[in-house]
Structure formats: C-alpha cells, structure tokens
Amino acid sequence: MRVCGCEISASEVRLAVAYHDDEGGVEMLRLKTTRVVLEDDTSEADLRSVLADLQQFSRDHEIDVCVIKTRAKKGRMAGGAVSFKIETLIQLVEGSKTKFVSPVTLSHYAKKGLDEYPEKLPVYLKNAFLSGAYALTKPGFLA
Template sequence: MKLCGVELKANNAIFSVFEKNDDDIVIYIDLKIKKITLDDDESFEDIKTFSNNVNDFLKDNKIEKVFIKKRAKKGNFAGGAVTFKMEGIIQLNDICDVTLVSSQSVNSFEKKNMIEFPKELKKYQEGAYLTALAAA
C-alpha cells in the first residue's frame, strides 16, 4: 500500500511517500516531487493549478492514502490561513482518502519509537514522513 504523509508549511505542501507491505515493512520512495507550492492563494488560477498538481501527484504515484499533519486553529502555533486552504484542497481530491493526524499523535509516536529516517529523505520532509508513519 502506497501512503503519503503531508506537512503544510507557509504556502508549501511537503510530501513523503512510502510503501507498507503486509508484514508492516516500510520502504521509503524517493520521488522527484517533494513539495507543491500554492503561489497566490487569492488567485483562482493558482488555486486551480495547485489542486491539479496535487491530483496529478496522487494519481501518477498511485497513492492510496494521505495523512495530513493537523495544525492548531488558534494560539501561538496556529496554522496560517493558506495552510487551511491547501488542506481543504487536498481533502477534496478524488483519488484517495485523506486523514488528519494530530501533532500530539505524531509526537507521541516519535517518543515511543526509535525512528530511523531514510538517508534519501530531506530534513524538511521529516514531519510529513513521521505523520504518515504515526497514522499508518
């Protein structure tokens, strides 16, 4: 099963994809596309382009499930409005299911498990990778 973790930061959707087999063995897939940017969240054309790029990414890579790391809605660490817009666009994809994963779940998973990040994984992808691992 191909799974994709997503972390939303500023105007970027950061992706980390891996396969999980029946024996729960995780195999990271180092894809050329690691993030998709929403250039102008007030431009219909840019929003449509972002949506199309996300759908193409999911379809082309045969993603079966997406896990998005939730952001706080209020307080000091609240996510920006653009990230919530991107989250909604990803949730509306017609390729696969999307699940939101709380930061607490991701942090708890990381504390309870010795996580060895794949050497091909970029530092900025670690949050997305952990999100999918924690939820998968």
C-alpha cells in the first residue's frame, strides 16, 4: 500500500509517498515531483490543471490513500481560502481515498512513534512524510 502524505501551505501542496519496506518499516519513495502549486485560484483552467496534476501523480505512483495534515478553520492560525481549495482538489482525485490527521497527532507521533526519518529527507517534506508514515503505522486509520 502506498500513502501520499500531503501538507498544504499557502498555494502549494507538498507530497511525500510512504510505503512499507520488506521488513515492515516505513520508507519514502524518492520522487521528482514533490510539490504542486496553484498559481491563480480564480482561474478555472488553473484549478483543472492542478486537479489533473494530482490525478496523474496518483496514477503514476499508485497512491491508495492521501493523508492531509489539517489546518485550523478559524482563528489566528487559520488556513487561507486557497489552501482549502487545494484540499478539495485532493479529495476529488479519483482512485484514492482521503484521510485527515491533526498537527497535534503528528507532533506526538514524531516524538514517540517514529523510529527515524528517511535519509536525506528535505525539511519542507517533513510534515508530508509524517502524515503518510502515521497513516501506515496507526492500526485502523486506513480502514
């Protein structure tokens, strides 16, 4: 099973694909594409283009589930409108389910549940990888 961890920041989604290796550990698939950017959220063509890019990414890497790190809907740390449009586009990707995981859960998992990060993991993909790794290791999460 392959899980795509997604972290949405401003007008981009960062993508990290996690899977179980032969020993049952969590590994990250090395990818050329690790970000998809929504240039103009008022352009129907741009929205369709991002959806098409996400669909193609999902097909190319055989993604079963996308796991999105949630953002606050209200308050000082609330996500922007563009980020919620991107979230919706991820949910519309055909052939894969979408699950959500909270930042607090990911923080706890990083401290207590994760043995180690993959070698040479770019800093900007840390939370995306954590989302995917958490989904793979948490019993019942993907059910």
